[in-house]
Amino acid sequence: MIVQSQPETRLTEGYVAVVYHLTGAATPPVVARGESQLQGAAVAIQDAEPVYVPVDRRGRFAELDGLPRLYHDALLARVIEQRYKMPHSDSYECLRTMTHLLGESVPKHTAATPEEATAQAVELLERYEAMAPRLVSGGLNVVYSQIEIPAIAPAATMISNGVYVDIDMLLTIEERSAAAAACATEEVQQCIGRAINLNSHEQLCALLFDQLALPVTQTTSSGNPSTKIDVLERIIDHHAVVTPVVRYLRAEELRRYSRGLKGTVDVSTMRIRTNLDPLGAATGRYSSSHPNLQNLSTEMRHVVVAPPGYMLLELDYSQAELGVLAFLSGEQRLRAAFADRTADLHRQTAATVMGIDVEEVTDQQRQIGKTINFAIIYGQTEHGLAETLQVPLKRAQKLIETYFHAHPQVAHWITQIHELASVAGCVQTFYGRRRWLPDITSADESRAAKARRQAVNTVIQGTAAEILKMALIRLHRELPADVRMVLTVHDSVLLEVPIDRVAEVQQQVISVMENPPPDFTVPLWVEASIGRTWAECKTNGATTHDEAHVTALGAAAPTPPGGTHSRPTATAQ
Numbered sequence: 290m291i292v293q294s295q296p297e298t299r300l301t302e303g304y305v306a307v308v309y310h311l312t313g314a315a316t317p318p319v320v321a322r323g324e325s326q327l328q329g330a331a332v333a334i335q336d337a338e339p340v341y342v343p344v345d346r347r348g349r350f351a352e353l354d355g356l357p358r359l360y361h362d363a364l365l366a367r368v369i370e371q372r373y374k375m376p377h378s379d380s381y382e383c384l385r386t387m388t389h390l391l392g393e394s395v396p397k398h399t400a401a402t403p404e405e406a407t408a409q410a411v412e413l414l415e416r417y418e419a420m421a422p423r424l425v426s427g428g429l430n431v432v433y434s435q436i437e438i439p440a441i442a443p444a445a446t447m448i449s450n451g452v453y454v455d456i457d458m459l460l461t462i463e464e465r466s467a468a469a470a471a472c473a474t475e476e477v478q479q480c481i482g483r484a485i486n487l488n489s490h491e492q493l494c495a496l497l498f499d500q501l502a503l504p505v506t507q508t509t510s511s512g513n514p515s516t517k518i519d520v521l522e523r524i525i526d527h528h529a530v531v532t533p534v535v536r537y538l539r540a541e542e543l544r545r546y547s548r549g550l551k552g553t554v555d556v557s558t559m560r561i562r563t564n565l566d567p568l569g570a571a572t573g574r575y576s577s578s579h580p581n582l583q584n585l586s587t588e589m590r591h592v593v594v595a596p597p598g599y600m601l602l603e604l605d606y607s608q609a610e611l612g613v614l615a616f617l618s619g620e621q622r623l624r625a626a627f628a629d630r631t632a633d634l635h636r637q638t639a640a641t642v643m644g645i646d647v648e649e650v651t652d653q654q655r656q657i658g659k660t661i662n663f664a665i666i667y668g669q670t671e672h673g674l675a676e677t678l679q680v681p682l683k684r685a686q687k688l689i690e691t692y693f694h695a696h697p698q699v700a701h702w703i704t705q706i707h708e709l710a711s712v713a714g715c716v717q718t719f720y721g722r723r724r725w726l727p728d729i730t731s732a733d734e735s736r737a738a739k740a741r742r743q744a745v746n747t748v749i750q751g752t753a754a755e756i757l758k759m760a761l762i763r764l765h766r767e768l769p770a771d772v773r774m775v776l777t778v779h780d781s782v783l784l785e786v787p788i789d790r791v792a793e794v795q796q797q798v799i800s801v802m803e804n805p806p807p808d809f810t811v812p813l814w815v816e817a818s819i820g821r822t823w824a825e826c827k828t829n830g831a832t833t834h835d836e837a838h839v840t841a842l843g844a845a846a847p848t849p850p851g852g853t854h855s856r857p858t859a860t861a862q
Contacts, residue, residue: 333410367445451560466544473537573754593823605781618702635659668742718751
């Protein structure tokens with residue numbers, strides 16, 4: 290039964306379960322953009338009658354200030370509290386996180402009415418009491434309480450801040466890509482002498498693989514020839530039509546993406562807010578969706594810009610996953626390499642497998658070394674490596690054999706991971722995150738092989754993800770108030786920093802991120818880059834800038850264009 294809060298009804302102290310009631314979609318970015326309105330909140334307290342507090346009475350939440358809270362989805366709750374400037378608690382639990390770590394499906398939990406919200410608040414207390422002991426007995430309490438729960442706060446802040454965008458550049462990219470797609474379409478028609486719908490997979494396959502009999506280098510899950518851009522690039526020299534086809538596909542992909550991205554811009558602040566989920570990836574990495582800002586192309590990264598008076602500062606762990614591999618495997622060759630900040634492990638790997646000195650490695654050979662390193666990290670087989678490098682299978686086998694001969698502890702560690710996964714049916718990261726792999730003992734070799742690849746990758750990438758999360762937790766607590774954390778991508782974080790403080794903040798952030806997490810004994814190296822756009826950060830690469838240089842870059846920034854799409858000065862909401 291719902292009890293409407295009355296002035297004389299006090300929310301008694303205790304463990305508090307809170308369920309927020311919204312009018313629209315219950316997702317963090319939608320709430321952050323103001324597109325889903327808060328109607329009220331249901332509150333359940335142990336040994337007390339549940340209470341529903343309407344939004345116009347939300348000041349009553351001051352009574353809960355500082356009390357430990359229980360949420361179904363703490364990320365959503367934190368974004369709501371930031372949006373509506375509601376009192377919050379730094380001590381909270383999250384049932385969604387518990388469920389995720391225990392390897393169970395995470396149910397959607399939305400309340401359409403006050404009655405539903407109140408019933409869910411009561412249920413929340415009951416489910417928490419049953420689930421919390423299982424975290425401890427399952428050895429998951431450390432990753433839960435010291436990593437995943439604290440990682441929610443920086444995620445909520447990044448969602449609420451959003452990235453600042455140049456809407457004029459976004460419109461320009463859309464227009465240019467549409468023109469490029471039209472031009473490529475015309476080239477294709479001139480080349481084959483007839484019209485074709487290049488958006489039709491069937492028509493494209495019929496042209497390339499039936500009519501022109503071009504080689505099929507990769508198939509889809511249904512067994513049809515793949516027409517992905519990277520696949521078609523492998524046969525680009527086989528016929529003149531492939532080049533304009535690839536150009537069309539790239540341009541059309543960019544046009545669709547820029548148009549979709551345009552629809553997510555909050556025009557009141559010129560910011561895009563993505564659903565940055567700490568639980569979005571099986572390995573523990575943050576995922577980004579609606580829109581996905583983590584896989585923006587270099588051209589699209591020109592759209593993400595620094596607001597007036599600020600510069601973008603990107604900080605990225607250098608070769609983080611290889612560092613984790615060095616730590617977990619105990620391989621001395623790798624550990625020694627990480628003791629040297631200037632070491633290039635991709636170049637060293639290339640030198641090792643090719644039997645040459647590091648100084649002799651070309652950039653092309655370095656790329657092969659990089660591919661081999663990532664093949665090891667992702668648990669790739671010689672078949673996968675042969676396909677990636679486009680070399681004969683025997684050549685790929687020889688490269689892997691040479692690598693493992695030079696790194697015997699890595700080979701031993703991978704064998705151990707496979708054996709442990711087969712026995713336990715799961716793997717664990719260094720800090721205790723667990724991933725179940727039921728196919729690891731499958732009689733279907735393709736499924737078992739995939740599970741073995743996932744086992745190795747999960748332990749390496751998952752541990753690296755936890756290292757980044759711990760760094761973001763510390764940064765969230767220590768960054769100055771005028772420095773905005775706006776996005777994280779894999780092993781990096783993107784900040785908005787006042788122009789006159791970039792050098793100072795850069796050193797502070799590097800110091801925090803390079804401070805090793807508990808019991809991790811391989812050095813962590815951070816590369817920093819700055820730019821007026823995110824693309825400039827990527828172009829500049831690792832660098833250290835003094836204050837005069839940063840100020841000069843900021844002064845050289847173009848004035849925002851006028852007209853209906855001009856960019857107002859924005860503040861993080």
